[in-house]
Amino acid sequence: MRRMWWPVARSVDLDQPQPALLLGERLVVWRTASGQAVVQSRRCPHRGGDMTQGKVHGEALACPYHGWQFGAQGGCTHVPSLDDQAKRPAKARLDAYPVREQWGHVWTVLDGPGLDFYHVPVWEGVALDWMAGTPLDSTTGVAVAIENFRDVAHFPFVHEATMGPSPHVVEPLQVKRNGLMITMDRHLDAGTGEWAGDGDCEMHYHCAAPGLATITYDYGAKGRRVVAGFPSPMEYDHVMIFWGVANERGFKGSSLEQNCVLEEAVYREDLPIAGALEPREVDWDGAYEEHSVPADLFTLNYRRAFGDFVALAEKAEERA
Incomplete structure (x- = not known):
């Protein structure tokens, strides 16, 4: 089941980050300022903040707890408390999953790239x-x-x-x-x-x-x-x-x-x-x-x- 595509949110709801639960995995679904739909793990790797409560900053999503930002590919792009951004923890990232928008919904697959998408x-x-x-x-x-x-x-x-x-x-x-x-x-x-x-x-x-x-x-x-x-x-x-x-x-x-x-x-x-x-x-x-x-x-x-x-x-x- 982890190798199949499943819907996790409606496209019309992505004006705000949306929570999703898929096969026991807690996810956040959001849209970048440029319009890209993103599906990622929900837990911030810093201190466990819920990313569905966060705010979109351009092409990144910020954690509501300490403001750490993560890009569409999952990597940490900004840590507000750091004077030198080059010292961001290299391993701090959200798991990012493949995305497809189809029939008014955002679809993802947990073990990508996934089996063939549905055809009617x-x-x-x-x-x-x-x-x-x-x-x-x-x-x-x-x-x-x-x-x-x-x-x-x-x-x-x-x-x-x-x-x-x-x-x-x-x-x-x-x-x-x-x-x-x-x-x-x-x-x-x-x-x-x-x-x-x-x-x-x-x-x-x-x-x-x-x-x-x-x-x-x-x-x-x-x-x-x-x-x-x-x-x-x-x-x-x-x-x-x-x-x-x-x-x-x-x-x-x-x-x-x-x-x-x-x-x-x-x-x-x-x-x-x-x-x-x-x-x-x-x-x-x-x-x-x-x-x-x-x-x-x-x-x-x-x-x-x-x-x-x-x-x-x-x-x-x-x-x-």
Whole structure:
């Protein structure tokens, strides 16, 4: 998991340094005056100050305790108490991590350079305008969070308020898997819920192990809109769900703001149900008895893809 890219902050929030927790590592995410997003360890190596409380000075971040400054690469660039800056401790530095800004979020990888970043073929050649949603704290693991996003059999029971009444019986699912990617197409009848506004559409599901889940809604001549979720593992069974919505440029349906409100309402319906599952992460060791039916086909393929991801990461670890 340390070799995969994970989101740690929304790009719009970097007017101030932001705290993040990724796989147990306490991080600070900030932006330099020139616009570069930076992800670093949070603890100042001088006396342990919390760098998320610090201030940006041009291309450096200053510790709130004694004002020591650190550049984007992690090295100490200024110690205010020293008359001779040449005497700065050479080993005083913050750990700095690779950074990528994508889909309105800042992503990083703890053991860089990291595996290949996610790719969504259905978005190729489509100009998308993005809006990042409010990050949601969820007491689930990454795999449970992704499976919940992908599961279609829970809609009538968890999402009746937002989606309206929907059939209990799930039609045969046309699921395809190619390595770490799983896809599925379904037709959406608008129904009577809050989703009815843009009318019927074709839904293109795309999921990639370990942590990307998207739905692209294709309304034909009106254009396409997207919701995407990327839960970031703070701990093994505790994630921060980063997510966002996008509209194809020129989309003739609901606005980004409207979509964001709706999708957040859907997410918030999921949180108490998914957060109470036992176990809170997929039982990879087989300690719990589970029974599957055809409606779980997407979930089962995701679990196979997750196993392939683990094997890929282990090979990368061996090469390193």
